[in-house]
Amino acid sequence: MIRLGFDSKTNFAKSQLLSRSTVTKFFNRQPIQVDTFKKICAELQLNWREATETLVDAIPKGLEKSDCRRLESNKVTEGGQPMQVLKRQVTVLDKDSQKTRVVITLEGDINSPPNLEILALTIKTYSGHTIKIIDIREGSIKITVEGSPEDIEKLLLNFQVGEIKELNGFPVEDIQVLSESSKDEENNDKIDKWRLVREIVNQGARNRNLRDADLSDADLSDANLSDADLRDADLSDADLSGANLSGANLSGANLRSANLIFTNLSGANLSGANLRSANLNYANLNYANLSCARINEQTKIDNKWRLVWEIVNQGARKRKLSYADLGYANLSDANLSDANLIGANLSDANLSDANLIGANLRSANLSNANLSNANLSDAHLIYANLNGVRINEPTKIDSKWRLVWEIVNQGARNHNLIDANLRSANLSNANLSDADLIFANLSGANLSSANLSFANLSSANLSGANLSSANLSFANLKSANLNYANLNDANLNCARINEQTNLNDANVNDANVNGARFKENLGLTEEMKLDLKRQGAIFEDSRIYELTQKL
Template identity: 35%
Template sequence: MCRLGFESKVAFAKSLLMGKSTVDKFFAQQPIQLDSFQRICEGLQIEDWRSVAELTPILEQTEAEIEQSHSPQAATNSSSNFHSAHEISRVVTVEDRETGEIQAEIILEGDLVSVESNFATSLEVILRSKVGSTITIKDIRPGSIRITIQGSQEDIAKLIDLINSKKIIELENFPVEEVQILSSGFLQNTSELRSSEKWEIIREITNNPQSSRKLQGQDLSDGDLSGAYLIEADLRGANLSAANLFRADLFRANFSAAFLNGVNLNEVDFRGANLSGADLSRADLSGADLSRADLSGAHLNGSRLRGADLSGADLSEARLNGAHLNGADLSGAHLNGADLNGAHLNGADLSGAHLRKTNLRGADLRKADLRKANLSGANLRGANLRGVNLRGADLSEANLCGADVSNALFINTTGLSSNDRADLERRGAIFEDNSGDRSSTRSLVPR
């Protein structure tokens, strides 16, 4: 860095208008988008970026690998014995220089232990019916659901457009959550023009603060937008994957169906923002202000929300598997039907929260505040409820099988039968109320 006049990677990244995490991935030899790869090479004064393309091996595929992937037996063998995986999907395009066709890799999100022998065949039929007759399945690789397909430039482009526009959201019941082109073997001139426009737009945003920007569907991925002024911006369907939005002002911005996975959103102002259906998987939202934000149906699997303000936010039907919400303020939040399987909520404020039919299986709720929360029909099976305050909570038809309720306060809770209460007291729950007859209350789901 010093040789090029930069004191650090941070300074180098800023000179490129790029998030430092993308630069870090480059030097760690991890896959990044092609336009970012080329931009970094230019910044490093590498004239021929292809000479170092081995840093991102998924940009290229050897003829031998392509030939091997053509074998039906190889596809069948590699599709067996899959391990569970939750991974954001992306598409990697590779140009087949001999045929002029494009190869693409789709990664589906899901828990796949094994697939039927006809999985590739049925998937190929589906893709051909939706996209075109040139589509063929070349390989299905283990580790996650990685499907290599090949087809004409037109058909592959159509597939990418259908996924981007949410017209294809799943394949064989496995969600396709994002499309991220990492190579531009086709339409190269158009791609380079769009890349140039992308970085100019990022420069304009950072240098000229203004509200109500129209950025619908814009590609801002990998960009450094730290501290950006984006109040009431229209970012519907925009791609902000791996961007840096640290301390950006996003008050009442519209991020509906936007891609924000892996984004740095530390201390961001998202008050009242529309993030419905947005992809925030693995995003860092620690300390962010999301009060009154619309996050309904958002994807927040594995995201970091420690100490975030989500008071009054709408998280109904949102995916929060394994999310880190330690110490977060979720008071009065709407989480009806949300999936918080294995989420970390110790010390979180969920007082008055709406958790009807919410999945909290295996969640860590130690010392959380659930006073007057509506947990009717919630799944708390195997959850850690040690020291939780459930005073006045509604537990009608809730499932507490196997939950650790040691020293949890169940004072004045409703929806519990006398048998439920006796069982919970035996397991360490604390009841110190004088509510009297509970004969009219409904029982918990049978253990």
């Protein structure tokens, strides 16, 4: 390479817009796609036919079938159900330009190289000629057939009369002869492929239609492919590190062994995509659709997104997911029924149409999550953060928590909330000014920084409530139960309190009590009363009045 001006394999790969991994495979004598193989040979001034001999010798043996990916409606099983059929083409090429070429279409998904000798002998039985494989890729095997047109005709005849039904366990669907024009078209396609790669690298491909495009082995690092249509595109072994694929449609795309490190895949549609052995470390998968995406143990992906993939594709019914980080995840249609999501981060997550029946969402962060059409029947939402959550009429949620959602997101100023059950609700920062909360149950509720000015809280149950930094100025707290309530730094300016107000074990440290009127309230020690008096509280019982006069 040095004599040709390339000081390293990396520089060579960059100059040819090839992924580094593909060049490495070439020099390690591992199978790569034929067009890429010829391209590298040409640039290195090598005879690709001579190099092919070495490549074939290095190909491993073994055959494996995997689950099919694409569904054809005209194929049914014995039970009448649709059968998954993935069409794969085996292109039979001639070594000599005068020879005839045929394409054999098999049903199935080839994920590892077959036993070449057995396959060669099988086809030789029908054609009578030697077979040489010059390229292997997932789902496609290109082989060379050295034979006369007469023997190719035999091959076709045997197929037509039903003699050839399968090759090594793969049903044969069709065999077609390729014309000379087809050869030219194929060569032009390969030229167009690298011309397209160069266009994408130099100009970007935002919103571009690249459906079914062959971009395998290409170096597309840092390319702009946002919102591009890449459905069923071949991006296997491509270098997409740092590329912008946000909003791209990659449904059914082949990304096997692709480099996706630091790639922006936010909002991308990866449904049905092949991500086996791909490297997605540090990739941005916010809101990405991972339904039916295929990954394996060799797929490198951050733990968070592997978990999201598992939930989406395997379900998470009754699964323990307490304190899991699922923020910005696309969990649409996910089954999370009866799951333990205590303290989980679901902020900004897409949970539309999700099944959350009976889920434990205690203290979960659901801020800005999308719960449209979700089912939260019997879900536990104690202390859950519902700020900014999107719900709609079809969203199934218990009436108590729908009320909490309304208060948090729409406010409840001047609302009639008499006898409302808001126990253990997260109402932090809620606007409840002038609200009528007589006899309301707010025990254990989080009302930190809430606006309760002028609210009527007489006889309300606020035991154990968190009222730190809450605004209770001019609030009516007569006969309210504030047992064990946290009033630290709360504003009680001019609040109305009577002897029936229970302040037993309440924390009033640093509270603003200027103008607040106290009487013989339960739970206030003499020391607390003196401290409150110094802070501007007004006590209306005679004993404290006489005591303060002596100070």
